[in-house]
Structure formats: C-alpha cells, structure tokens
Amino acid sequence: MLNPLEHPVCLEFPLRLEETAWAQHVPFAMFIISAMRPRVFVELGSFRGVSYCAFCQAVKSLNAPTECFAVDTWAGDAHAGALEENVLDDLRAHHDPLYADFSRLVQATFDEALAEFADASIDLLHIDGFHTYEAVRHDYETWLPKMSARGVVLFHDTEVRERDFGVWKFWAEVKSERPHFEFLNGYGLGVLAVGAEIPDGLEFLFRADENETRLIRDFFHQLGLRVESAEKVKAQQNQIETLHDYIEVLKTYEKVIRSSKTLRAYRVLKNEGFGGLMKKGFGKSGKNE
Numbered sequence: 001m002l003n004p005l006e007h008p009v010c011l012e013f014p015l016r017l018e019e020t021a022w023a024q025h026v027p028f029a030m031f032i033i034s035a036m037r038p039r040v041f042v043e044l045g046s047f048r049g050v051s052y053c054a055f056c057q058a059v060k061s062l063n064a065p066t067e068c069f070a071v072d073t074w075a076g077d078a079h080a081g082a083l084e085e086n087v088l089d090d091l092r093a094h095h096d097p098l099y100a101d102f103s104r105l106v107q108a109t110f111d112e113a114l115a116e117f118a119d120a121s122i123d124l125l126h127i128d129g130f131h132t133y134e135a136v137r138h139d140y141e142t143w144l145p146k147m148s149a150r151g152v153v154l155f156h157d158t159e160v161r162e163r164d165f166g167v168w169k170f171w172a173e174v175k176s177e178r179p180h181f182e183f184l185n186g187y188g189l190g191v192l193a194v195g196a197e198i199p200d201g202l203e204f205l206f207r208a209d210e211n212e213t214r215l216i217r218d219f220f221h222q223l224g225l226r227v228e229s230a231e232k233v234k235a236q237q238n239q240i241e242t243l244h245d246y247i248e249v250l251k252t253y254e255k256v257i258r259s260s261k262t263l264r265a266y267r268v269l270k271n272e273g274f275g276g277l278m279k280k281g282f283g284k285s286g287k288n289e
Contacts, residue, residue: 001204001212002205002215002216002219004219007035009062010027010028010030010223011027011223012058012061013227013230014026014050014053014054014227015098016050016053016054016057017050017227017231018048018049018050019231020047020048020051020231021157021186022156023050023228023231024185024186024220024221024227025156026050026054027220027223027224027227028224029051029054029055029058030054030057030058031058031220032152032154032191032202033055033058033064033066033124034058034062034201035201036124036150036152036201036202037064037065037066037201038064038122038123038124038152039065039067039121040066040067040117040121040122040123040148041067041068041124041125042068042069042117042122042125042126043055043068043069044071044110044125044127044129044139045071045110045127045128045129046070046071046072046074046105046128047128048087048091049094049095051128052068052070053091053094053095053098055126056098056099056102056103057098057099059102060098060102066102067102068103069103069106069113070105071106071108071113072105072107073107073109074088074091088105088107092105110139114143114146117146119145119146120147120148121148122143122147122151123148123150123151124151125146125151125153125154126153126156127139127140127143127154127156128154128156131157131160131164131165131166131167132165132166133167133170136155136167137170140174144194147194150195150197150198150199151193151194151195152192152194152195152202153191153192154189154190154191154192155167155170155171157188158188158189159184159188160187167188167190171188171190174192175192179193180193180206181205181206181213183217183220183221184217185220185224186221186224191205193206
C-alpha cells in the first residue's frame with residue numbers, strides 16, 4: 001500500500017505554476033519519479049511545461065539518475081490552441097537554470113524525435129500530444145519499441161469525452177491487455193505498465209483492490225487540488241495585474257484626449273457653434289485663449 005512518508009517529494013509544491021490542465025496530477029508526477037527512479041523519462045507534448053517541470057523538479061530533489069526529454073513543436077494544435085509567441089522562451093528561462101544538466105527541450109515532432117532514442121531505452125513515457133484516437137494510438141505504437149523492460153506509459157485526458165478527443169477510447173482498448181491504474185480526476189490520467197517487469201515501487205498501484213484504489217485516488221486528488229487552487233489564484237493575480245495595466249493605459253489616453261486642441265475645438269463647436277469657436281480664439285494663427 002502507498003506510504004507517502006517513503007516518497008515525501010510528492011508533497012513538494014511545484015516551482016513551475018502556469019495555466020494548465022495538468023495541475024491535479026503534479027503530486028503523482030513527483031511520486032512516480034520517486035517510486036520508479038527511471039533512467040530515461042520522455043514527455044510527448046509539454047505545452048507550457050508545468051507537468052514536465054514537475055517531473056524534473058522531482059528528479060533534482062531526489063538527485064535521481066534520470067535523463068529527461070520534453071518533445072514538442074511549441075506551435076500549438078487544434079486541441080491546445082495556438083501558443084503564445086514566447087512560450088518556449090518563457091519555459092527555457094525557467095527550465096535551463098534549474099534542470100539543463102540532466103534535461104533537454106527537444107523542439108521537433110514526435111516522429112522526428114524517435115531517432116534520438118534507442119530501442120528499449122525509455123523507462124517512463126508521458127503521452128500528452130494531439131488527443132484524437134488516431135493520434136494517441138499512433139504515438140503509442142511508434143514509441144512502444146523505445147520502452148524498456150520496466151517501461152510505464154502515462155496517458156493524460158483519459159476521461160475527456162468531448163469534441164474529437166479519443167484518448168478515452170484508446171485507453172479502454174489498451175488497458176485490457178496490460179497492468180494499469182487510472183486516476184479519474186483532472187481530466188483523467190492512465191498509468192500503463194508496458195514492460196515484462198513491473199517496477200517494484202509501482203506494484204501496489206497495479207494490484208490495488210477496490211478500496212485501495214479509492215484511497216490512492218483520493219490521496220492524490222486532494223494533493224492535486226491544492227496545486228490547482230494555487231494555479232487559479234496565480235491566474236487571478238495575473239488578470240488583476242493586466243487589468244491594472246489596462247486602466248493605466250486608459251488614464252494616459254484620457255490625459256491625451258483632454259489636452260488635444262482638436263478635440264477641445266470640436267467640443268466648443270458642438271456646444272457653442274462657430275461663433276463660440278471664434279470667440280475662444282480657435283483658428284487664429286493656430287492658437288486659442
């Protein structure tokens with residue numbers, strides 16, 4: 001059974017906290033690094049890097065012998081939407097000073113990045129790219145040969161059944177063949193053992209009975225809600241700062257409007273007519289009283 005005291009890193013608060021659909025799973029990301037101590041971890045689809053940096057933070061806190069790789073084009077897609085122009089620069093500014101000695105951000109498509117990894121070399125793979133059934137199946141099948149004998153694959157959005165999301169459908173198929181565990185909160189997170197050997201630290205997860213499953217889900221859900229609440233507070237603070245900046249711009253614009261001779265002349269003309277305009281000196285050598 002899970003003993004959090006054996007994996008205290010899952011109680012750490014994430015250093016990287018941006019808008020994300022992954023906030024509720026950050027504690028589990030840190031836990032699985034502690035439980036598995038993977039040699040190689042790869043994330044397919046990193047967006048703003050909240051999930052990826054959580055994995056990296058755990059690696060650094062534990063001084064684990066893990067090489068980490070985030071693979072993404074950072075161009076966005078139909079599900080994630082168009083990314084901000086500087087999203088990768090912002091991620092690098094946070095990532096590089098902390099994790100560059102064991103982690104690399106690989107700007108490429110998932111298929112392009114395949115050649116960088118030897119077969120049977122990856123212990124932990126997180127698939128969070130384009131979420132159609134066809135896309136997630138392709139990502140799984142093309143990267144499966146890269147998984148080691150103790151390999152584990154994570155699938156995000158296993159509980160999303162809207163638009164053309166199809167992770168749930170593929171998850172229903174693939175989980176029937178292998179040891180698995182699923183978190184139902186935070187849009188769903190599937191954990192699948194794909195190697196011949198189940199990592200010792202995860203055996204309890206795949207062998208959990210109904211009551212143990214409920215307790216494990218609730219434990220990580222409660223930890224995840226703490227992270228999600230902090231992310232929402234930060235987002236609100238950013239909105240307030242943006243609104244404050246907007247108000248300052250409006251005040252500056254108002255000052256410009258009030259000091260404009262052309263607009264003052266328009267107001268006089270509208271309210272007092274042409275006579276009032278001449279009386280106040282508008283039109284005389286470009287000056288007025």
